[in-house]
Amino acid sequence: MTMDMNRASMLTEIDRILDKAERIIISGQGDPDGDSLGAQLALYEILMQQHRQKHPRHAIDIVISNDLPVPQQYEFYPNLQRVVPVERLDGQCFDLGFVLDAGTDRVGRILPFLQTCRHIVNIDHHQSRAQGIETLAWIEPNTSAVCEMLYAFFEHPDWTLFLDRNIAFCLYAGIIYDTGSFRYPNTTARTHRIAAKCLETGIDFDLICEKMYLEKPLSAIRLLSEVLTSLQCSQSGKVIWGKITQESLRRARADMNQDDGIITHYALTQGTKVAALFKEYAAHTVKVSFRAHGDLDVGAFAQRMNPRKGGGHERAAGCTLDMTIAEAEELVVTALEAEFTAQCSP
Incomplete structure (x- = not known):
């Protein structure tokens, strides 16, 4: 080489x-x-x-x-x-x-x-x-x-x-x-x-x-169940997202380190373009992971969401937002929908 x-x-x-x-x-x-x-x-x-x-x-x-x-x-x-x-x-x-x-x-x-x-x-x-x-x-x-x-x-x-x-x-x-x-x-x-x-x-x-x-502890499987149960899809059908709250961690008896790979279970859902996973670390600290399989560069999008604590790759990225998880969901999903609307505009 x-x-x-x-x-x-x-x-x-x-x-x-x-x-x-x-x-x-x-x-x-x-x-x-x-x-x-x-x-x-x-x-x-x-x-x-x-x-x-x-x-x-x-x-x-x-x-x-x-x-x-x-x-x-x-x-x-x-x-x-x-x-x-x-x-x-x-x-x-x-x-x-x-x-x-x-x-x-x-x-x-x-x-x-x-x-x-x-x-x-x-x-x-x-x-x-x-x-x-x-x-x-x-x-x-x-x-x-x-x-x-x-x-x-x-x-x-x-x-x-x-x-x-x-x-x-x-x-x-x-x-x-x-x-x-x-x-x-x-x-x-x-x-x-x-x-x-x-x-x-x-x-x-x-x-x-x-x-x-392949090898996962039972708590990680329970956490996956919590996330899949929380799944939502945007009005356009292009954005799919799930979340991990402190309450869901308690129910699963899991910790946040066990989120690894969860987003891949729904990242390629037919008809969607971007998958997001919202993770509530504290009352006003939310980390968001993105996976994309369309034309949107989620690395650039994540950096726009937080220039200091956001970025990554074109198809996989993340950012940290200092707000509640509900506020983060509203902000990010609205911004993603706006991105797709702009792409469709002449």
Whole structure:
């Protein structure tokens, strides 16, 4: 596989910065998803391999930490002991930081630790990202996952790396997560080639798929039932949405981390163009997830809903709204209907 020159120069610069680093922190969005966590764990091993090759007698300290704990559904990922609770970082300083699968404005309580760094590298595949405090931004909005981006380290001549089974497991899991098992339109021939390279290491891909998509606790099944019961469709029939309230969480005896994948159960309902899932985190804090299979760019739409806390991809995005869940439903559905009306206007 050939390498894009911009990508190549980015990896050369990261290698140069790594040469001078002694304490590194790796982080991502507040609550890591399958791609973010896989990328963080894989990057840990990549950086450690490279440092040991170039400086075998010089120790380096690398820490992975996020604002929130690792969700239960990702406990099958290898080497989770590398992930340190943010509470245990108190008083620590770092000279190099990596933020993966999110902008530096999305890291929550990790931000003060990044601010101690001489260099911050942002590696992301989201187009509508806020400008942050990073010193180096490697952004590929057309790439399926950050885990796909990281494979470029193994193609660059400056990086002397071995694709071991643990790294391959993490990269494959992240790609599986962000492509919906290669179903989403962000999947490319390169995505499949990288996945094949990971499979060649002998990873248990059946375990990854089973844990990622099939194995669910009973509480998650009850939560799915709550959401499907709440489904509504807009007057035009183009918008379908469900919701998770604090009350529905109590009834299901579930937590918000178990919403993963719920929206996919109704995202492709015949006749609809956009699916939304409204999640009530607090009385006036609602997070909205979007999935689209029409002409509307939901990444751009989510950013219009909240320029600071909204964005994503053309077909999958989200935003945070500081209002009640009823107000959020009214605002978002009305705005989506207006978008479709405008599309139909001559």
